[in-house]
Amino acid sequence: xxxxxxxxxxxxxxxVEEGDQLAPKFDSEGLIPVVTTDYKTGELLMHAYMNQDAxxxxxxxxxxxxxxRSRQCLWHKGATSGLVQKIHEIRVDDDQDCIWLRVDVMxxxxxxxxxxxxxxxxxxxxxxxxxxxxxxxxxxxxxxxFDPKKVYGDAPNPTRL
Amino acid sequence: xxxxxxxxxxxxxxxVEEGDQLAPKFDSEGLIPVVTTDYKTGELLMHAYMNQDAxxxxxxxxxxxxxxRSRQCLWHKGATSGLVQKIHEIRVDDDQDCIWLRVDVMxxxxxxxxxxxxxxxxxxxxxxxxxxxxxxxxxxxxxxxFDPKKVYGDAPNPTRL
Numbered sequence: 001x002x003x004x005x006x007x008x009x010x011x012x013x014x015x016v017e018e019g020d021q022l023a024p025k026f027d028s029e030g031l032i033p034v035v036t037t038d039y040k041t042g043e044l045l046m047h048a049y050m051n052q053d054a055x056x057x058x059x060x061x062x063x064x065x066x067x068x069r070s071r072q073c074l075w076h077k078g079a080t081s082g083l084v085q086k087i088h089e090i091r092v093d094d095d096q097d098c099i100w101l102r103v104d105v106m107x108x109x110x111x112x113x114x115x116x117x118x119x120x121x122x123x124x125x126x127x128x129x130x131x132x133x134x135x136x137x138x139x140x141x142x143x144x145x146f147d148p149k150k151v152y153g154d155a156p157n158p159t160r161l
Numbered sequence: 162x163x164x165x166x167x168x169x170x171x172x173x174x175x176x177v178e179e180g181d182q183l184a185p186k187f188d189s190e191g192l193i194p195v196v197t198t199d200y201k202t203g204e205l206l207m208h209a210y211m212n213q214d215a216x217x218x219x220x221x222x223x224x225x226x227x228x229x230r231s232r233q234c235l236w237h238k239g240a241t242s243g244l245v246q247k248i249h250e251i252r253v254d255d256d257q258d259c260i261w262l263r264v265d266v267m268x269x270x271x272x273x274x275x276x277x278x279x280x281x282x283x284x285x286x287x288x289x290x291x292x293x294x295x296x297x298x299x300x301x302x303x304x305x306x307f308d309p310k311k312v313y314g315d316a317p318n319p320t321r322l
Contacts, residue, residue: 005294005295006290006293006294006295006296007295007296008295010322011322012322013318013320013322016320016322017274017320018274019298020282020297020298020299020300021295021296021297021298022284022295022296022297022298023295025321025322033194033208035196035205035208037198037203037205041203042198042202042203042204043203044196044198044252044261046254047194047196047254047259058286059284059285059286059287059290059296060286060287060290061287062286062287087286089283090283090284090285090286091205091280091281091282091283091284091301092280092282092283092284092298093207093208093279093280094272094273094274094276094279094281094320095319095320095321098208098279098280099284100205100280111255112255113178113179113255115255118254118255118259119252119253119254119259119261120252120255121181121252121253122250122251122252122253123183123220123251123252123253123260124220125219125220125221125223125248125251126220126221126222126223129167129220129221132167133166133167134166134167134168134169134182134183134184135167135168135182135183135220136181136182136183137180137181137182137183137253138181139181140252157174158256159174159177159178159255159256160186160256161171161172161173161174161177161186
C-alpha cells in the first residue's frame with residue numbers, strides 16, 4: 001500500500017486534534033520527528049525522524065524504520081547492528097506533527113556510541129549551573145552495552161558538527 | 162549570564178559525543194527539539210523546541226521554557242494555564258542535537274487540548290493496520306484534565322494545518 005493511501009488530508013484543526021483519522025504533518029523537508037522510548041522502563045532511547053515512506057513501513061512491519069538525515073536514506077534500525085526495535089505501540093500527538101514509538105530493543109542498546117540510551121549525560125540546572133561557563137555535563141550511564149567499533153566497523157559516524 | 166557563555170563550541174565529534182562540555186546543536190532556524198516526559202511515570206508529555214535563550218532560561222530557572230514556533234516568542238510553559246513544568250533532570254543526547262526534560266507538571270496536564278499528555282491517540286500497526294485507508298486512530302486517554310476554553314479563553318489555537 002502506498003503511503004498516500006494510509007494518511008488522511010489535514011482538513012481542519014478540530015479533525016486533526018479530536019478526530020480519529022491519521023493525518024500526520026511532515027515539515028518542509030518532508031520529515032516528522034520521532035520519540036522512541038523503552039516499553040518496559042519508559043526510558044527515552046532516541047530522537048529521530050521519519051518521512052512518509054519510513055512511517056508507512058514502520059506501520060506495516062511493526063519495527064522502527066527511520067529516515068537517516070546524514071545518509072539520506074531509509075534506515076531500518078538494527079539492519080547493521082542487529083539492535084532491532086520491536087514496536088509495542090505507536091502514538092501521535094495532538095496536532096499530529098510528532099510520533100512516539102514504544103519499543104523493545106533487541107540486544108538492549110539504541111545508541112551508536114554504545115550506550116543503552118542516547119541520553120547518557122545530564123545538564124546541571126538552577127544553583128548547580130550558576131556561574132558555569134561553559135556548563136559541564138554529568139555522565140549518568142558509564143557502561144557501554146556494546147563496542148561501536150566491533151559492531152559498525154569503519155562505517156562513518158553519523159554525528160555532524 | 163548570556164547563552165553564549167554557557168554553551169561550548171562544537172570542536173570535534175569525539176568531544177561532542179564523549180566529552181563533558183555542553184555544546185548543543187541548533188538547526189538552521191536556531192532551534193533544538195525537546196522531549197518532555199513525566200518524571201514519575203516516564204510518560205511522554207510533549208515534544209517542543211527551544212532556541213538558545215529558551216535553553217539558557219530553562220537551565221537558569223529550573224522550569225521549562227520553550228520557543229513557540231506558532232507565536233514566535235519565548236514560551237514559559239504554564240504562564241497562561243498555571244500548568245508549570247518543574248524540572249527534575251535535563252539530559253542531552255549523543256550528538257547534542259536533542260534535549261530531554263524530566264518534569265513534574267503542576268496541575269497534571271501538558272496538552273493544550275486538555276489531556277494529560279499530547280499523545281492521547283495510538284496508531285494501529287502490522288495486522289491491525291492492514292488494508293486500512295486511511296488508518297483510523299485509537300483513543301487511549303478519553304478523559305480531559307481541564308477545559309481548554311476555560312483556561313485559554315479566546316487565545317488562538319497553536320495547531321497549524
